[in-house]
Structures are given as structure tokens and as C-alpha cells.
Amino acid sequence: MYEEVVRALAIDGTRFSYRRLRQPAPRTEPVVVLGGGFQGSHGWPHMEDRITPLTDLVTADLPGMGTSDPLPSGSDTTFMGRAIDRIIDDLGVPRINLFGYSYGAELAFGCAQRNPDRIARLVLGGVVSHTSPAQQASLREAADHLAVGDAEGFATVAARMQLCLDPGRHIPRRSLVYRYVKRSMLHVAVHVPNVMEYLRRSLISGPAFDGGLSGVPALVFTGEHDSITSPDRQREFAATIAGSRFVSIRDADHWVVLERAADVADLAVRFFTDQPVEPASYVADHGTGSERDVGPGRRVGPGN
Structure with missing residues (x-):
């Protein structure tokens, strides 16, 4: 059983909040989840079911989401990054596991670039690294x-x-x-x-996924039929993260977190607890990306 705590925070007068489900005997660092655009703190029931037996789960109503204040006019991901860093500070822990999906993947990647020493493991899903x-x-x-x-x-x-x-x-x-x-x-x-x-x-501005990343164990996943950014392009992005892994989940598209919710939660649990992801039956294996190491010096593709 877990305790639910909701914390209200503010930056420059803009109010937002996060929700923390506390696990009294955690087996890994807290998992902070950042969702897609307009996805608030109560949109992750499958993650709750799988994560809370292991560790704290943290979800947020960032500015412009859920019950929080609107994002200030003219602000960009820099403002959202400040809000995320404020949440991490408020948690009072040395390091977190960080999960970002879609727009949340952009925010999570930026957070890891700013704070690599505070991120124990990073999972990015449905990465919109390119728009056609x-x-x-x-x-x-x-x-x-x-x-x-x-x-x-x-x-x-x-x-x-x-x-x-x-x-x-x-x-x-x-x-x-x-x-x-x-x-x-x-x-x-x-x-x-x-x-x-x-x-x-x-x-006006494309998503910010340049600059690379090192020093953070990372996993990038997508639905095998993602039509916003193709799995091949997401795999190319994963290769900019030193030592990262890439997974394509079968029978799903950009909304893989809804279509294969239990499988996404299972994948996150495996990675955040240092278990292998290779045996998972939901991992696709037909050229658009079964589970691979994609770090420097590693070839990506069938037969790897």
C-alpha cells in the first residue's frame, strides 16, 4: 500500500503541482513520469499498478496541464524545464528514474542533458524527433x-x-x-x-533533440507503426545517446502507451530495475527495430 502526497509549487507566479505515490520500501529510485501535451497527473493507471509495488511514482500537472495554471504566453520548453527541475528539487532525493512520452520525451531529454548526475535511468517513448x-x-x-x-x-x-x-x-x-x-x-x-x-x-519551433547525451543509461521505445516520427528516425535519435537501447513494440503506433499500456509499464519496470528487456514478447523484430544496443561503435539493424 502506498501513501499519496500532492505538492503545490510555483515559478514566477505560475502554479503547478505534482503527485507522489510513496512506496515505504523502495527497490529503485523514484520514477518521475512526464506525459504528452496536456496529459496530467492522473493519466497513468497502468504505470501506477506496476511501479508503486517497487518504488515511488511521481506524476505532474505541469503548467498548462491538468489543474495547473496556463503556460505563460511566449514561454517555451525552458520554462517547463524549470518546473521539472523544481519538482526534482522538491522530491529531496539524490537521483530519479525519468520516463518521458511524446512531448514529455522532449522535456525528459532536456532534463537529462541539464542534470545527468541526477538521472539514474532514462526512458523515452514516442520521440517526436522529426515532423514531416x-x-x-x-x-x-x-x-x-x-x-x-x-x-x-x-x-x-x-x-x-x-x-x-x-x-x-x-x-x-x-x-x-x-x-x-x-x-x-x-x-x-x-x-x-x-x-x-x-x-x-x-x-514555429521544432522539438529539441540535438546535442546528444552521455553518462545516463537510456532506453528509447516506440510503436512499430508510429506515423508521427518513424521508428527508423527514432532509432537514429537513440544512437545520439551513448550506450542507449532502442525498442519497437509490435502492433502499436504513436499511442503505444494506450494501445499496449501494460507492455509499456512492463518495459519501464524491466529497465528501471536493471532487468533484460530482450525476452519480452511484445518487442517487434522485423527490421524497424527489435531491442538493440545503439551506442557509439555499435551497428544497428537486423542480425545485430
């Missing part, structure tokens, strides 16, 4: 719908751009996941005050 012209066009279309108050049109475009809808790609419960994501995007359009600012920022 088609994705940029979808972002503009979504913004156009939002600008004229068409929440339904925004939600439709936003859901389609995040999911692989190719019927030739096997993704269980595709229709159910699409409805869930569209409903979530509709909620964002109606209830999140700074969603247009978020879209503008996404169009």
Missing part, C-alpha cells in the same frame, strides 16, 4: 479549425495525425483508441485555454 511536411500541414489544419471555433474539426484532425489509420497495419482496438483520442482532443479544444499557443509553438 504532412504532419506540419496537419498541425496548420488543426490550428485553422481551432481559430474559427470548430472544436469538432480540430479534434478530428488532431486524432488522425497522431494515429496510424492504415488498415494494412495491424493495431488491435484501433477504432476504440481513435474514439478515445478524438474525445480527449475535443476536451482539450473546449477546456484548455492555451491550446492555440501550444499549436503555434509546435509550428
Whole structure:
């Protein structure tokens, strides 16, 4: 059984919070989870089920997410980075395990670059290291719908751009996941005050995944059918992290954390407790990336 503690913090007058589920006898460092855009502190039930028996789980309502204040106008990932560093300071522990998904992967990678000595292990999923012209066009279309108050049109475009809808790609419960994501995007359009600012920022500045990283054990994972940034491009990004590993999860796309939630939680537990990830049945092995070492001097690809 765990104790739940919610801590309220602020930076420059912007209020945000984090939620800590305490494990009285932890077997590894606390796990801090950073989710996708607008994903708040209560969006990780499968992680709770798997992580809390092992260690503390920390989820956040960062600025612009959940019940926190909106992200200040004109701010960027630097402001979000300050908020994340403030949470780590407040935890009062020497090191953490850090898990970042989608937009959260960008924030987590930046955090590890700033604080490599404070990150015991790093897991990054659905890394948006590159957006194609088609994705940029979808972002503009979504913004156009939002600008004229068409929440339904925004939600439709936003859901389609995040999911692989190719019927030739096997993704269980595709229709159910699409409805869930569209409903979530509709909620964002109606209830999140700074969603247009978020879209503008996404169009103007690309995600920050350059500069490399060393000294932090790292794992990068993706759904094998991720249509935002291809698994091959995510594997190329993983190769910029010294000694990292890359995993492609079968029968999933960018929303792998929903489509294969239990498997993602299992993968995180394995890595954060120094267990091998190779035996996992959900790891794809067909050229787009089974589990591999991708550090310097290591060849990546079939037969490795």
C-alpha cells in the first residue's frame, strides 16, 4: 500500500503541482513520469499498478496541464524545464528514474542533458524527433479549425495525425483508441485555454533533440507503426545517446502507451530495475527495430 502526497509549487507566479505515490520500501529510485501535451497527473493507471509495488511514482500537472495554471504566453520548453527541475528539487532525493512520452520525451531529454548526475535511468517513448511536411500541414489544419471555433474539426484532425489509420497495419482496438483520442482532443479544444499557443509553438519551433547525451543509461521505445516520427528516425535519435537501447513494440503506433499500456509499464519496470528487456514478447523484430544496443561503435539493424 502506498501513501499519496500532492505538492503545490510555483515559478514566477505560475502554479503547478505534482503527485507522489510513496512506496515505504523502495527497490529503485523514484520514477518521475512526464506525459504528452496536456496529459496530467492522473493519466497513468497502468504505470501506477506496476511501479508503486517497487518504488515511488511521481506524476505532474505541469503548467498548462491538468489543474495547473496556463503556460505563460511566449514561454517555451525552458520554462517547463524549470518546473521539472523544481519538482526534482522538491522530491529531496539524490537521483530519479525519468520516463518521458511524446512531448514529455522532449522535456525528459532536456532534463537529462541539464542534470545527468541526477538521472539514474532514462526512458523515452514516442520521440517526436522529426515532423514531416504532412504532419506540419496537419498541425496548420488543426490550428485553422481551432481559430474559427470548430472544436469538432480540430479534434478530428488532431486524432488522425497522431494515429496510424492504415488498415494494412495491424493495431488491435484501433477504432476504440481513435474514439478515445478524438474525445480527449475535443476536451482539450473546449477546456484548455492555451491550446492555440501550444499549436503555434509546435509550428514555429521544432522539438529539441540535438546535442546528444552521455553518462545516463537510456532506453528509447516506440510503436512499430508510429506515423508521427518513424521508428527508423527514432532509432537514429537513440544512437545520439551513448550506450542507449532502442525498442519497437509490435502492433502499436504513436499511442503505444494506450494501445499496449501494460507492455509499456512492463518495459519501464524491466529497465528501471536493471532487468533484460530482450525476452519480452511484445518487442517487434522485423527490421524497424527489435531491442538493440545503439551506442557509439555499435551497428544497428537486423542480425545485430
